[in-house]
Amino acid sequence: MKIMSGWSLIRIATILVYLFLFAPVAVVILLAFNANQFGGFPIEGFSLRWFDALWNNDAIVRAFKTSLLLGLLTSAVSTTLGTLAALAMVRYDFPGKRTISTLLVAPILIPEVVLAVALLLFLQFLSMPKSFGLLLMGHVVFTLPFVVLVVQARLVSIRRDVEEAAMSLGATPIQTFFEITLPLMLPAVMAGMLFSFTISFDDITGTLFWKPGGVETVPTQIFAMLRNSISPEINALGAVMVIFTIALPLVAASVSRVLSMRKIRASNRTNNRANNSSEQTA
């Protein structure tokens, strides 16, 4: 009896912690639909006017485009580099592996402010001004370790013998990579892309150091708007961001699940057919 009550206390505490994590964000979304013109309570009815205002705010639309472009480029570069590195780490044994591994995760261990300062000052010293390119470089360095870790964790489960089977059946290493390894790696690569995109899309600490004057991403735009006062537009923008960053991973997850299900079903079908034909020949 006593253990039961202890367990239910833990359950209640857990629910409270989850509430603590989500309630403030839920309030942002709630207030985004509030008709009140000052962006706070009380609730004065349902309205979409703030989303309309967002859409017509050039600065916000521009920031959104910048963030999107930056996120996509970062994710493309970072995932390519990170996947190659993860392959090397999982597939090969070589001298100095531990050092390399530490080096690859180093950007996580260094506070982002320090990383931002170092990169900014170094490039300024080389007379390279703040630019979109600097933002991209910064985001790539910053997201790379996450991609390496995420892809590495998922690569471990891909068995080597499938590739060896392909090669022993006459496929060249390059053929094997594109026909066998890459399709098997696809979920890992997609996870890496998603991770780096979201981190880049959300980043503010480094971005504030690196961004050229006049260029804003969505987070820095929100930050700039916050300095005046909290407006209902910020809540609406927050709601859009939340929906964007949560819907994206969920859609990606279900797409990859559907894809892998289809692949399993397809391979089952081929297996069955192979079995049938071998039975017939027998």
Place this chain on the structure above:
Amino acid sequence: MAADIAGERRAPWVLLSPSLATVGLLLIIPMLFIVVYSFWLRTATGADQVGFYLDNWIEVLGDRFYRDILFQTFAIAFYTTVICAFVGYIPAYFVANTPMKSKAFLLLMLMLPFWISYIIRTMSWINILGTSGALNTLFLSIGIIDEPIQMLYNQTTVVLGLVHYLLPFMILNVYVSLDGIDKNLTEAAQSLGCTGWQAFREVTLPLSMPGLAAGSLLCFVLAAGTYITPIVLGGPRDAMFANLVFEAIVTQLNWPLGSALSLVLLALLGVLVVIYTRYLGVDQIAKSFK
């Protein structure tokens, strides 16, 4: 055959070279550069005077102002970490010991905050605690207060914002180590006469220490390096060390001084990371990505 072996030996380096070049050129060399840079001087004309001057370091290490803010930064990071450890342990324990079906859901919910923008999560507290926020509106309507009270813009709200941001890191890290504990161990302890609480204190808690330590390190390092939260949720006197770095670099354009400041932050947090890896290894942190 010999060519094959050489190729096999070269392959990992070919795969690694783009990443290593990126980290080397955009992280390692810039880091070394700011070490050198911190000994230069920014003259009144705005040009850098190359040389070996200790002025920046004397200013950073000798000035009371910097020391006070450094102390305040570590205090805020410390409170945040302790609160995260206490508040985060319970849900981690619940998730680790709950039946499989709700576990997947609870874990997914724990991942969600990572996908929600940090600036949104930080500013969301203005909607709760601000003068026209949820709490003030509630208190006014039931008549506890006559006019809105100012709850925001102090050190407590900075810690609150940081806890809200960092709690998922703590919960996940503790969860990972709790989940790896063999359930038979606690059962064995109880069958040998331990009470449930004793079994937890003597078996579960010590075994979950690596996760708790990894989570604490992450929370502390991330909290000590923030400068957005104190600007959004803190008052004018709640500046943290990273705010000084930003001021020096972006506002005052005193880059050598900014280099020295960021190196102080790096060195102090680096000591923590080194102590930690000395005893527990980096692997624990990597575990939570699986």
